Amino acid sequence: MSTIGYENWAVDLAEVGPVYPFQGTEFFWVILGVIFWLVWHRIQYVRESAHLEEARHIGDEDKVHDLLDKY
Amino acid sequence: MDGNLNALTTVFTEFYYWVTVVFMFLIHVGFCMYEVGASRRRNHMHTLMKNVMIIPLVTVTFFFFGWWIYWAFPNAFPGMGGVDFEAGAPYTPWSESMGTNLADRITGVFWAAFLLFSWTAASIVSGSVIERIRSSALWLHAVMIGSVWWIIDAAWGWHYDGWMVKVLGYHDAYASGVIHAIAGGYALGVIMVLGPRLGKFAKDGTPRDIPPHNPWMLTIGIFLIYTGFWGFYAACNVPVISPEVIGGEIVGTTWTATNIYLAPTTLSAITFNFLMSLSGGLMAAYVVSRGDAFWTFSGGLAGIITASAGNDLYHPVQAMLVAAVGVVIVYKLHYWVERKFKLDDAVGAVAVHGYSGVVGLIIAGFMLWGAPSSPFEGYATINPIGQTIGAVIMFGLLGFLPGWVLAKLQAAAGVLRIPEEVELQGLDYAEHHAYEDAKTDIIEADKRRLSAKVTAAE
Numbered sequence: 410m411s412t413i414g415y416e417n418w419a420v421d422l423a424e425v426g427p428v429y430p431f432q433g434t435e436f437f438w439v440i441l442g443v444i445f446w447l448v449w450h451r452i453q454y455v456r457e458s459a460h461l462e463e464a465r466h467i468g469d470e471d472k473v474h475d476l477l478d479k480y
Numbered sequence: 481m482d483g484n485l486n487a488l489t490t491v492f493t494e495f496y497y498w499v500t501v502v503f504m505f506l507i508h509v510g511f512c513m514y515e516v517g518a519s520r521r522r523n524h525m526h527t528l529m530k531n532v533m534i535i536p537l538v539t540v541t542f543f544f545f546g547w548w549i550y551w552a553f554p555n556a557f558p559g560m561g562g563v564d565f566e567a568g569a570p571y572t573p574w575s576e577s578m579g580t581n582l583a584d585r586i587t588g589v590f591w592a593a594f595l596l597f598s599w600t601a602a603s604i605v606s607g608s609v610i611e612r613i614r615s616s617a618l619w620l621h622a623v624m625i626g627s628v629w630w631i632i633d634a635a636w637g638w639h640y641d642g643w644m645v646k647v648l649g650y651h652d653a654y655a656s657g658v659i660h661a662i663a664g665g666y667a668l669g670v671i672m673v674l675g676p677r678l679g680k681f682a683k684d685g686t687p688r689d690i691p692p693h694n695p696w697m698l699t700i701g702i703f704l705i706y707t708g709f710w711g712f713y714a715a716c717n718v719p720v721i722s723p724e725v726i727g728g729e730i731v732g733t734t735w736t737a738t739n740i741y742l743a744p745t746t747l748s749a750i751t752f753n754f755l756m757s758l759s760g761g762l763m764a765a766y767v768v769s770r771g772d773a774f775w776t777f778s779g780g781l782a783g784i785i786t787a788s789a790g791n792d793l794y795h796p797v798q799a800m801l802v803a804a805v806g807v808v809i810v811y812k813l814h815y816w817v818e819r820k821f822k823l824d825d826a827v828g829a830v831a832v833h834g835y836s837g838v839v840g841l842i843i844a845g846f847m848l849w850g851a852p853s854s855p856f857e858g859y860a861t862i863n864p865i866g867q868t869i870g871a872v873i874m875f876g877l878l879g880f881l882p883g884w885v886l887a888k889l890q891a892a893a894g895v896l897r898i899p900e901e902v903e904l905q906g907l908d909y910a911e912h913h914a915y916e917d918a919k920t921d922i923i924e925a926d927k928r929r930l931s932a933k934v935t936a937a938e
Binding site for chain 1: 723728729730731732733734736743744745749760763766767770771793794795797798800801804847848849850851852854855857861
C-alpha cells in the first residue's frame with residue numbers, strides 16, 4: 410500500500426499523472442483547507458474586536474472625546 | 481559533452497545551479513540582518529562579524545574536506561559498508577574535478593549549492609547564541625556543523641546511495657531534517673551549556689522578553705530568508721535528467737526533474753507547495769501567537785520547514801495544513817522548553833528550525849506511507865518508524881550531541897562564553913571598537929569646535 414499510488418518507480422513516466430498522497434480525496438482536503446481559512450478569519454475578527462474595544466478605553470477618555478469633538 | 485542535446489542539458493544544469501547559489505546568498509544576508517536586528521546596540525558589530533566570518537571559514541573547510549565527506553560517507557555507519565574512498569576520490573581537494581576542467585562543468589556549481597546549505601546550517605546556530613558567545617567558540621562550531629556533521633547527515637539521508645534512504649526509507653526532499661533539525665538540535669546542545677543572556681530570566685526564574693532593537697531589520701531579514709529559501713528549493717532538485725542516466729527502475733524515455741534522491745517531481749509542484757506551506761505557517765502563527773509580528777513571520781518559515789520533508793509530493797492543501805499543524809506544535813514547545821529548562825534561544829532558532837524539522841519528518845512518514853523513497857530497487861519505502869528514527873538521528877545524534885560535547889569542552893577550557901563585565905558593557909566596546917572610537921573622536925572634535933566658537937564670540 411502506498412498513499413501516492415506507487416510502491417516503486419518501475420514505471421514509464423509518460424504514463425504517470427498525479428503523484429500526491431490520497432488521490433481521489435482532493436475535495437475533502439479542499440474542504441479542510443476552506444474551513445481552516447474561514448476559522449482563521451473568525452478568530453482574527455473576534456480578537457480584533459475585543460482588542461479595539463479595550464483600546465478605545467485607554468487613556469483619558471474625556472480628553473480623547475474633547476479632541477474628537479474638534480474634528 | 482557529446483552531441484548538442486547533451487551540451488545543452490549540461491550547460492542548462494550548470495546555469496540552473498549557479499542561479500540557485502546566487503539566490504541562496506540572500507539566506508545569509510537575511511540571517512545577518514535578523515541577528516543584528518535582534519541584538520542590542522552594544523553588540524551590533526560583533527553579531528555581524530560573527531555571522532559574516534562563517535562564510536569564509538565554512539567555505540574553505542567545505543572545499544578541503546566537507547564535499548569529500550558527502551561522496552565518501554553515504555554508508556559510513558556500522559554494518560553498512562564503511563567509508564567509500566573510491567567514490568570520494570573525485571571530490572578530494574586535489575582532484576582534477578575540483579578546479580577548472582572542461583570535462584566537468586557540474587561539480588563546481590553542485591559543490592557551491594551544498595556549500596550554501598552549509599552556511600545556512602552554521603548560521604542557524606549563530607542566531608541562538610548572540611550577545612554572549614565568544615566568536616572563536618562559535619566559529620569552531622560553524623566549521624563542525626557546516627563542514628562535518630550536517631554533511632555526514634546529508635551523505636546518510638540526502639544522497640541517492642545513503643544508508644538511511646536504503647534501510648529506513650528516509651525521505652526528506654527539502655531538508656526538514658538534514659539541515660533544519662540538525663542545526664536546531666546543535667543549537668540546543670550549545671545553548672544548554674552556554675547559558676542565557678544576562679537578564680533573560682528574573683531571579684525567580686521568570687523569563688523576560690528581550691525585544692529586538694530594530695523590528696524593520698528583522699522583517700526584511702526574514703523576507704530575504706524566504707526569498708533565498710526559494711532558491712534552496714530549486715537547488716535541491718535535479719532540473720532535468722533521463723531515466724537512462726538515473727539508471728534505476730524508471731522505464732521509458734521521458735525526461736524529468738527529480739528530487740535529491742533522483743525520484744521524479746516537478747518544479748511546479750514545489751512552487752505550489754512552497755507558497756502554500758508558507759501561507760499555512762503564517763496563518764497558524766498569527767493565530768497561535770495572537771498576532772505577535774516576529775512569531776508570525778518566523779511561523780512562515782517554520783511552516784515551510786515542517787512541510788519540506790514531503791513537499792516534492794504533497795498536494796498544495798496538504799502542504800498548507802501540515803505547515804499549520806507544525807507551527808502550532810513548535811510554538812507551544814518553544815515556550816514550554818523555555819519555562820521548564822530556562823534556556824535562552826535568542827532568535828527562536830531551536831524551535832523554528834529544530835522542532836519544525838522533527839515534526840515535519842514524522843508527519844511525512846504518515847502522509848507518504850508506502851511511497852518509494854528512491855527510484856532504485858530494494859530500498860525501503862517511506863514509513864513513520866523510519867522517519868522517526870531519522871528525526872532522532874538528525875536532531876539528537878548528529879545535532880544535539882556534537883554541539884553539547886564541543887560546548888562542554890570549550891566551557892571546561894574557559895573559551896566558550898565572554899566575561900560578564902564585557903557582556904554588560906557590550907561586545908562592540910571590547911572587540912570591535914573602531915566604530916565606537918571613530919564616533920567618540922567626531923564627538924570630541926565637534927565639542928572642541930563649538931567651544932572654540934563660543935570662546936571667540938566672548
